[in-house]
Structures are given as structure tokens and as C-alpha cells.
Amino acid sequence: MSIAAVPPIERILFTEEQVNERVHEVAAAISKQYEGRDLKMIGVMKGSVYFLTALTRAMTIPVKIDFLAISSFASTRNSPGMVRIAKDLDEPIEGEDVLLVEDIVDTGLTARYLLQTLAGRAPNSLGIVTMLDRTSRRLIPLPIEFRCFEIPDYFVIGCGLDYKQRYRNLRYIAVMRQGV
Ligand code: PRP
Secondary structure, three states, rough: OOOOOOOOEEEEOOOOHHHHHHHHHHHHHHHHHOOOOOOEEEEOOOOOOOHHHHHHHHHHOOOOEEEEEEEEEEEEEOOOEEEEEEEEOOOOOOOEEEEEEEEEEEHHHHHHHHHHHHHHOOEEEEEEEEEEEHHOOOOOOOOOOOEEEEOOOOOOOEEEEOOOOOOOOOEEEEEEEOOO
């Protein structure tokens, strides 16, 4: 199978500079809010890995990181399915200040499941930071403590977001071309 060297994009939604600027602003807000506390950032694989890395490198307080992976099954873009944890955290979170890190919150089903599951492990506090918030597709009301951008119902790639597992490594966020 040949892979086109040029990504199948319609247009760039946020440039590398725009993403970096917002990441630094959100990193500053989180650093301020959690100053003097022992913060653990939990990345949801795989999409959030790039955002978590950029965000924590821009933060000015020490942070711990951990990761989990989820499986969504019987799910398509237009039919959200069930969610389960496929790879759990390495360490307990009891008594800790925890921020779940997502690349995108869409229907909210994944975030709700993860927040409920993590809340059951008795953290001291629990919040969520997402790079993108696609509120128009939300099925469940969800408080989002920190977000970089709200976006319309676009299919986007880059900065961790994929199309068939590719294009996560683009440094910008782009709208996919229709009919790819
Ligand atoms: C994406 C994203 C969230 C979830 C959000 O993950 O990283 O975890 O979808 O969707 P929801 O709000 O409708 O539940 P995806 O399943 O694409 O996996 P990936 O991170 O490995 O790309």
C-alpha cells in the first residue's frame, strides 16, 4: 500500500504556532492552579501523548505522569459504543491531585467513563484537560476544567489525532479532506 507523502487535508485549522501559544497559556493556568500541590497528569493513549508531552514541558511546576489505554467497541464516528480500560495505570491515585489529559472530548462517553472509574479510586481531586473540545457532538454534559480550543464538527488530524492511525505526528491541527 502506498501512502501519500502529502497529508489528505482540506485546510489547517490551527497552525503549529497557534497550538503552541494555547498550550503555553493552558500550561500556565494549570501551573498556577496546582502550585504547591502534587499533581499527576494521566494521558489517555494514544491520542493524548503528544499533547501531554507539550503541556507538561510548558508547565512550571513538577508533575508526575501515568498512562492508560481504552478500547471503544461497537463504535463508529456516528455511533458511540462502549468503553473499557485496556491498559490500566501503573500506580494508584488515592489521595492525589489528578488531571486526566485528552486530545479531544467528543461525545463525552470516554471521559465520563474514565472520570467515574478514577473517582472510585479516591483521588484528592480530579479534573480534565483537553486539547480540543467538540461540544456539538456531546451526548453527556461534562465539566471541562481546561481546554485549548473548542471546534465545530470537523474531522481533524494532527497533534495526536489520527486517521487510520496516521498523521498523529503533524505539528498542526488540520481538517481532513472529504472523501479520502
Ligand atoms: C479519542 C480521544 C478520546 C475519545 C473521545 O480516542 O482520544 O479518548 O476518542 O471520544 P468520545 O468523547 O466520543 O468518547 P480514540 O478512540 O480515537 O483513540 P486514540 O486516542 O488512540 O486515537
